[in-house]
Each structure stands twice: as structure tokens, then as C-alpha cells.
Amino acid sequence: MTEVTLLDAVNMGLHSEMSADPNVVVIGEDVGLNGGVFRATEGLQKKFGVQRVIDTPLSESLIAGMSIGMAAEGLKPVAEIQFMGFIYSAIDQIISHASRLRNRTRGRLSCPLVLRAPFGGGIHAPEHHSESTEALFAHIPGLRVVIPSSPGRAYGLLLASIRDPDPVIFLEPKRIYRLVKQAVEDKGEALPLDVCFILREGGDVTLVSWGAMIHETLAAAEQLSLSGINAEVIDVATIKPLDMNTILESVAKTGHCVIIHEAARTCGVGAEIAAQLAEQGLMSLFAPVERVTGYDTVMPLFNLEQDYMPSIERIIAAVNSTLEEA
Amino acid sequence: MNKQSKVLVGKQHNVVSRTQEAPHSVAHFDIQYHQVIDYEGKPVVDLLPKIAKDRDLLIKLYQAMFKTRLFDKKAISLQRRGQLGTYASALGQEAIGAAIGSLMKDEDVLFPAYREYAAQFLQGVKMSEILLYWGGNEQGMNFQGPRRDFPICVPIASQAPQAIGVAYAIQLRGEKRVAVCVLGDGATSKGDFYEALNAAGAWTLPVVFIINNNRWAISLPLSKQTHAQTLAQKAIAAGITGEQVDGNDVIALYARIEQAMGKARSGAGPTVIEALTYRLCDHTTADDASRYRSEQELQAYWRYEPIKRLHLYMTQKAYWSEQDEQKLQARCQDEIDSAVQEYLHAPAQAPESMFDYLYATLPQSLVQQRASVMRKESKK
Numbered sequence: 001m002t003e004v005t006l007l008d009a010v011n012m013g014l015h016s017e018m019s020a021d022p023n024v025v026v027i028g029e030d031v032g033l034n035g036g037v038f039r040a041t042e043g044l045q046k047k048f049g050v051q052r053v054i055d056t057p058l059s060e061s062l063i064a065g066m067s068i069g070m071a072a073e074g075l076k077p078v079a080e081i082q083f084m085g086f087i088y089s090a091i092d093q094i095i096s097h098a099s100r101l102r103n104r105t106r107g108r109l110s111c112p113l114v115l116r117a118p119f120g121g122g123i124h125a126p127e128h129h130s131e132s133t134e135a136l137f138a139h140i141p142g143l144r145v146v147i148p149s150s151p152g153r154a155y156g157l158l159l160a161s162i163r164d165p166d167p168v169i170f171l172e173p174k175r176i177y178r179l180v181k182q183a184v185e186d187k188g189e190a191l192p193l194d195v196c197f198i199l200r201e202g203g204d205v206t207l208v209s210w211g212a213m214i215h216e217t218l219a220a221a222e223q224l225s226l227s228g229i230n231a232e233v234i235d236v237a238t239i240k241p242l243d244m245n246t247i248l249e250s251v252a253k254t255g256h257c258v259i260i261h262e263a264a265r266t267c268g269v270g271a272e273i274a275a276q277l278a279e280q281g282l283m284s285l286f287a288p289v290e291r292v293t294g295y296d297t298v299m300p301l302f303n304l305e306q307d308y309m310p311s312i313e314r315i316i317a318a319v320n321s322t323l324e325e326a
Numbered sequence: 327m328n329k330q331s332k333v334l335v336g337k338q339h340n341v342v343s344r345t346q347e348a349p350h351s352v353a354h355f356d357i358q359y360h361q362v363i364d365y366e367g368k369p370v371v372d373l374l375p376k377i378a379k380d381r382d383l384l385i386k387l388y389q390a391m392f393k394t395r396l397f398d399k400k401a402i403s404l405q406r407r408g409q410l411g412t413y414a415s416a417l418g419q420e421a422i423g424a425a426i427g428s429l430m431k432d433e434d435v436l437f438p439a440y441r442e443y444a445a446q447f448l449q450g451v452k453m454s455e456i457l458l459y460w461g462g463n464e465q466g467m468n469f470q471g472p473r474r475d476f477p478i479c480v481p482i483a484s485q486a487p488q489a490i491g492v493a494y495a496i497q498l499r500g501e502k503r504v505a506v507c508v509l510g511d512g513a514t515s516k517g518d519f520y521e522a523l524n525a526a527g528a529w530t531l532p533v534v535f536i537i538n539n540n541r542w543a544i545s546l547p548l549s550k551q552t553h554a555q556t557l558a559q560k561a562i563a564a565g566i567t568g569e570q571v572d573g574n575d576v577i578a579l580y581a582r583i584e585q586a587m588g589k590a591r592s593g594a595g596p597t598v599i600e601a602l603t604y605r606l607c608d609h610t611t612a613d614d615a616s617r618y619r620s621e622q623e624l625q626a627y628w629r630y631e632p633i634k635r636l637h638l639y640m641t642q643k644a645y646w647s648e649q650d651e652q653k654l655q656a657r658c659q660d661e662i663d664s665a666v667q668e669y670l671h672a673p674a675q676a677p678e679s680m681f682d683y684l685y686a687t688l689p690q691s692l693v694q695q696r697a698s699v700m701r702k703e704s705k706k
Contacts, residue, residue, distance in 0.1 A: 025498070057521070057525055061517060061521055062522065065484065066491035068488045069492040069495065069505075070491040070494060072474070072492065075498070077491070089517070093487060102686070104467055104477055105464075105467045105469075107683045108468045109476070244691065
């Protein structure tokens, strides 16, 4: 078994699924010969040819729209939007069509596509390259929004997303693309969608997060353990549809919950989780749910991005605050 | 000078030409206009296309237009009586759909906007399905006939990139099928239209774009939609053929779309056909065109409408009699009446059905929401 980065795992997953299923095609800007700007599609065109690994014109709405047409014809397009900040010109295709093609034709046509996009800040990228706007898509009925946070989950969740019969927005936390290596078996085994992953068990407080923030969250949990606080860490992984059962069960055990996400606070996915905790888990809670999030500001240019993004210190402060209130 | 240096000189030539040569023309374009019969049904060209003498085909086209117009009238009256929601009429534009539908094969894929009923009926979409759709029932887009055709598309031009995806899939699999995408004049101002055209050209895809230029995008006249002389020329920028056809001349339409579809089917790439017609109706039943369009203009355009024109041609050729007309009228009326009955007696939609086609399998998180709708219903 080889040790791979999250980025390698995405590439491995694409290779694996393209080999396994001739209907899988990869499309996007610079995904062919160049292998993608992050190299996520490296080697695919050489192996599977220019017809299945398609360099598109610079047209995000086209990429999303043509994926819909391909999917309706029985292909399984895996499209790359180069950065999440460029997905907005494709949003009409995603919301008005991809998410509802099955519904508006009563199952006659369906849309098994994956739209991959690197997202999030922290890599000193130029303007519009550091967005975390997953909540936009989590709001849309008919979509799945999947966010891996480790090489193993990137591989397994990508395979599951490609095999899923419905559209998946697959957001890759680019800050941790090359951060850690992990042994991943390239055996074509998918992980389940629509479920959270418990990364660390603990009985004192539930930390809920996803994407790159999982790493700050795990680091915070580690530090908290030094002061005798045992945090349970949940990687939501599929933020739409949401697996609240796992979160509720954890909070029933701990009585405290801190939600951590990089995206802006208002109407972030954390707000939905907090609302559902209030609806279904209020009696388990010893203190109000805390949120550690990006601010309700425009994602700053990189000079200030570290000030914007939740830090280990902010997470620990929130945990201490919720525990003090008990 | 050897070959090598010639190439080199050629390369340098491009660079120096900016400073050393006077400006000169580097590309030439032309937009052709096609018409076969004029508004009095008289041929305007010496060499008539084959179809002009094909009585059976002309009758088929005539019937398709005739039925669509009667259907349209019925749909509007249903809406006025509160038995149908907002409806988009195809009045005056029936020739475009009739020509498209007569040329499409079962395996081709139609991407309609929302005035292509004639094409859809010929493709096998039921009139009751169109009524169900405008009557607020999603089942209307679950065509029992053309399973692969795309549903009516309301967000303008958004069907164009999807047609590219289907055309790409066709090309990838080496099939001889065609994607046919119909758009309005307003759609040609949208990015999706340009993005689709550009890709169609870049990949030489088997797709035909047909622009229903009915001169009005709700209240915006063509003159304010664009400063371009034609909409067909928008194809030129994408490196593909664009041409204008009299959109009220079903014979010309048929001939040109046949040519374009044949070209696409043979692998020779896309075409844009701008069909010049006129929206003799309001935008939809929710619109009142008299707010922005003069009665005078509307009346002036009635003389060019497509059904009367083909009727005149076929009568002159003795292809069609008053008796044929009466028989057709009676048959269409029967067909429409039974479609209306089928629509009005369609089973009511269960409230929980709004959940049933969201995903292939209902996610756990929605089970409770679905159940709550069902409970509400059982309390009634």
C-alpha cells in the first residue's frame, strides 16, 4: 500500500473509476495534457485518450451544462471547475437543471455527474481563488455536496460520488491537498455517502467540522486532551444531505457542541446543524452550541487570510466557553 | 531559400505585418437568406427543393402546423377558464416546429425552448403531456414517447450547453444521431448561447441550433435586442455556418434544416439556422403585448403567417381541397378534445410525490419531511 496525499488520492480515484467504467469521462479546463492546474487529472488523458479526458474551452457554464447532457445520455462526467470561485457562472446549470432534471422529468432523465472544485483559503492564492461557499449548494434540493478531509476519504468518497446516480458537488480542500500522506488502498472500494465520520471519540464535547478545518479541529482536540478534555471529532463529509443522527448521538453523549467551518458564519452549514440541534437535541445540551467560522466578510486577500480562518486557538476558546457555561 | 527558412519567414511575417503592412482584410463572411415560397404561396426560386413536390410530406407538415394552432387555441381557452396555468403560445411560429419534428429521427434528441409543440407532437409527445406541464404537473415532462428528449426549458438559452453534452456523447460513441436545440431571439444575447456555439465549433459536433426569431423577447423588440444585422451571423464568430431562413415558409425551413441535419449526421459539424418569423401571440397568457406593441404591426405580420401560406401553395398545386381541410379540422378537434379530457382526468398528484424524484433513493434526512406531508394529507 502506498502513502499518498489527498491530491494523489483524487488522481488515483479518477484513474480507478475511468478504468472500471468506460462511461466515465473527465472534462474541464486544462485537465488534459496539463493534468489540471493542481495535477489532479495527471496522466488521465495519456491513459484514456483525448475523447474521454476533455480539455474544454474556457466556459464554466458550458462545462456544467454539457455534463448534464452527457449524464442524460448515460455517460458519467466528472467535471473540474478549476477553482470554486469560478463556479458561479455555472450555477444556473447546477441549480436550474442538474439538481432537478430527475424531478422535473419524473425520473425519465437523470443526472449522474460529479462537479469537482478545489475550495477554501490558506494557500496565498490570488483573489477569487479561496472561496468556501459550500452552503450555496447545500441549500439546493436534489444535490449532494461531498467534502473529503483525508486521502482515504478523498479516494473512497470520490468513487462513491462518481457511482452515485445523482449530481454531486465534490469540494476538495486544496489547503490540505499535499498536507498529509496516508496509506490508501487502490482497490476501487467506495466509502458511504450521506454519513458523518467519527474521527476521534470523546465524551466531553462534540466538535463538528469538514474539509481543511478538520485538521485544526483535530489539533485542537489533541491540545484539549492535555488539559483533560476529551473531544469527539466528527467529519461531516457529506454536508448535503446531512447525517444529523451521528451528530445528535454524539451530543447526547457530550452535551456540548462546537461547529467549525471556514465559510462565512451567516447561513453557513453550521447554522443548519445548530438549528437541528436546537430542534432535536436541545434536552441533551448543557450549554448553547458554539460556532467557530469565517467572518461575515468577503474572503480577504492572502495577507489577512490567516486572520479570517478559524484557528486552533479560536476552537479551543470556543470549547472552553461552552464548557464554562455548563 | 530552403523550406525551413521559408517557414521562419512566414512566422516573422505575422509579427512584422503589424508595423510594415497597411491594414487589410483577413477574413470574409456572408449570410445567406433562404426562401422558397412567398406569402401568397408563390415560388420565388426557379429550382424548387424536392419537398416542394412531395405531396405527402407537405400534407404532413400542414397537418402538424394546423393541429398545433388548434391545440394552442384550446390551451389558451383552458387558461382563460382557469383550467390551465400560464401557457406559452406558438401562434405564428408553427412552421419551425413542424419542419424540425418532420426531420428528426427517433434516436435524435430535441432541446426545445417552450414554443416547439409542433416538433414535440411529431416526436411523440402527447398533447395531454403538454397540458399537464402547463397545468402544474411534473408528469407532463415525463414523455412517454421520446424518452431522450429534453423537457421544455424555461431559463433562456440554458438548454444550449446541454445540447453540447448530448452531441459530445453522440460523437464519442461514433453514433449517427443529432442534437437539435431551439432557442428564441432573446436567447442569442445570453452567454450560454455563445458558450455552446463556441464549443460546437471547436469540436465539430453533431448539433443544429435553430433560432426562432419571432422579433420579440417579451417586450423587447429585435431592434433593441442586438445591433447585429442578423442573428445567424453570431455563428460566424464560432467558426460555424449560420444562415437565415424565412421561418414562415415551411418548405424552405424543411429544406435547410434537412441539409443541416444531414451535415451534422455525417460528422461535418454544426449549423445555426435563424428562422425569421413573428410572435402573433402575447409572450404568454400572463402577458399583454398591447402594452408595448402596436396593433398595426401585429396585423401587418398576419399576412406572412405560415399556415395560410402553405395552404395557398398546396391549393394552387391541387394537393389540398376544402374537403381535406374539413376532415383535418374534425380529426384534430377530436384528438384535442380527447387530450383535454385525458388532462382534466389525470390522477391527482400525491403531495409526497414532490419528494419521490429528487434523488434515486430518498436520503434518510428527508424521510421525516416526506412523512409529515403524508400525515397532513391523511388529516384532510
